[in-house]
Amino acid sequence: MAREGNLEAPTRHPLDWKNPDFYNEESTFKELERIFDICHGCRRCVSLCGSFPTLFDLVDESATGEVDGVAKQDYWKVVDQCYMCDLCYMTKCPYTPPHEWNLDFPHTMLRAKAIKFKKGEVKTSEKLLASTDLHGSFAGIPIVVQIANAVTHTQAARSVMESVAGVDKNAWLPSLATRKFRSGAADSQPYAVKNGDKTPGKVAIYSTCYVNYNEPGIGHDLLKILDHNEIPYVLVSKEKCCGMPKLELGDLDSVNSSKEANIPVLHKYAQEGYAILSAVPSCTLMFKQEIPLMYPEDKAVQAVKEAMWDPFEYLMARKRDGLLKTEFPQKLGNVSYQIPCHGRVQNIGKKTEEMLKMIPDTTINTIERCSGHAGTFGVKKATHQQAMKIGKPVFKAMASMKDGTKPDYISSDCPLGGHHIAQGFEVNGLGAPELQHPLSLVRMAYGLK
Numbered sequence: 001m002a003r004e005g006n007l008e009a010p011t012r013h014p015l016d017w018k019n020p021d022f023y024n025e026e027s028t029f030k031e032l033e034r035i036f037d038i039c040h041g042c043r044r045c046v047s048l049c050g051s052f053p054t055l056f057d058l059v060d061e062s063a064t065g066e067v068d069g070v071a072k073q074d075y076w077k078v079v080d081q082c083y084m085c086d087l088c089y090m091t092k093c094p095y096t097p098p099h100e101w102n103l104d105f106p107h108t109m110l111r112a113k114a115i116k117f118k119k120g121e122v123k124t125s126e127k128l129l130a131s132t133d134l135h136g137s138f139a140g141i142p143i144v145v146q147i148a149n150a151v152t153h154t155q156a157a158r159s160v161m162e163s164v165a166g167v168d169k170n171a172w173l174p175s176l177a178t179r180k181f182r183s184g185a186a187d188s189q190p191y192a193v194k195n196g197d198k199t200p201g202k203v204a205i206y207s208t209c210y211v212n213y214n215e216p217g218i219g220h221d222l223l224k225i226l227d228h229n230e231i232p233y234v235l236v237s238k239e240k241c242c243g244m245p246k247l248e249l250g251d252l253d254s255v256n257s258s259k260e261a262n263i264p265v266l267h268k269y270a271q272e273g274y275a276i277l278s279a280v281p282s283c284t285l286m287f288k289q290e291i292p293l294m295y296p297e298d299k300a301v302q303a304v305k306e307a308m309w310d311p312f313e314y315l316m317a318r319k320r321d322g323l324l325k326t327e328f329p330q331k332l333g334n335v336s337y338q339i340p341c342h343g344r345v346q347n348i349g350k351k352t353e354e355m356l357k358m359i360p361d362t363t364i365n366t367i368e369r370c371s372g373h374a375g376t377f378g379v380k381k382a383t384h385q386q387a388m389k390i391g392k393p394v395f396k397a398m399a400s401m402k403d404g405t406k407p408d409y410i411s412s413d414c415p416l417g418g419h420h421i422a423q424g425f426e427v428n429g430l431g432a433p434e435l436q437h438p439l440s441l442v443r444m445a446y447g448l449k
Contacts, residue, residue: 196321
């Protein structure tokens, strides 16, 4: 007799993406039907994203009122709503492995997305939107950046982008940086390496596309925090996009190309005893989970997985080692903070909240729910309004502290999610607290300029 649900923590099976059957549409649809039938009988995930309400509506409106009444072609409507947040797997589903029903909703969606990509059914505009290294190639070129930023933020140009590239004209878009993070980063001071029981005493920074090309201040603030704590650091000598935007499209060959470029470089730092830090949760998750599941037998990949840290995971482990400075001369007041999905599924706990709560005269209102941005999902014309709808409970929950007062700051470890939340505040008339990344808040609390 099947158990009602897991009593154990969920485990992940490797992604069998090199098996030809992975791309077999018939067997994939058979698995989709099996999973959809379980989900239909449970419905615990109905509030997470658009995939589940879409599925349940299809079932309820079918002739039989069961999954067998749903047309197979309509399965794609469910697949297209999944943006690989992983929350259903990690926080909601009672039937994930080691349960005998072995339900892995996000990776089954990924399998379907990979088939769709192989069939050539992903639009060129979507492929370009996910090509972050291509966008970033223009960053740091003064005249080009000025023109690109000006064009991107004019109403006429946004209307053209909407019709041609499928980017919603009302969605917030990042600007290109006038100087890339990698070219403007300060060199580390020659501090002695102080290894702790839990932490390496030296850090290698994986810049990420977003920090490098769009918001370098986040990276500079991380370096200032490391410098303040006398932790020597280096920037990874060479890097490519982590591959998450391509993974969300099902473009696994491009993910493989990113892995082939990044892993040999990062492996060198892992072998040399560095903690590798990435300031964007999605990028960190790629090296901690998705790439290791694609290459379970690759020792270099697994070594990088063990060396990869979320910045606050590292800093709080450093505190447990007795090697983190905990004097914060600058109070922050009221901070509404959102834990992003790709931070939650790393299973590291509330490390950012933990550090922010160390700051005197500072109150933290922590929200654990998806902002709705979800990478390119939040900016596409087809899904931007839905992304705003998904995020609305977050916007409202962040708009007031537990005592009813207003936040001075809003913050999220995911930079794009943070801007999506700020736009949600504006659209819904919830006030205009200052948006700051958690690393920037800590830098400010340390009194660093």
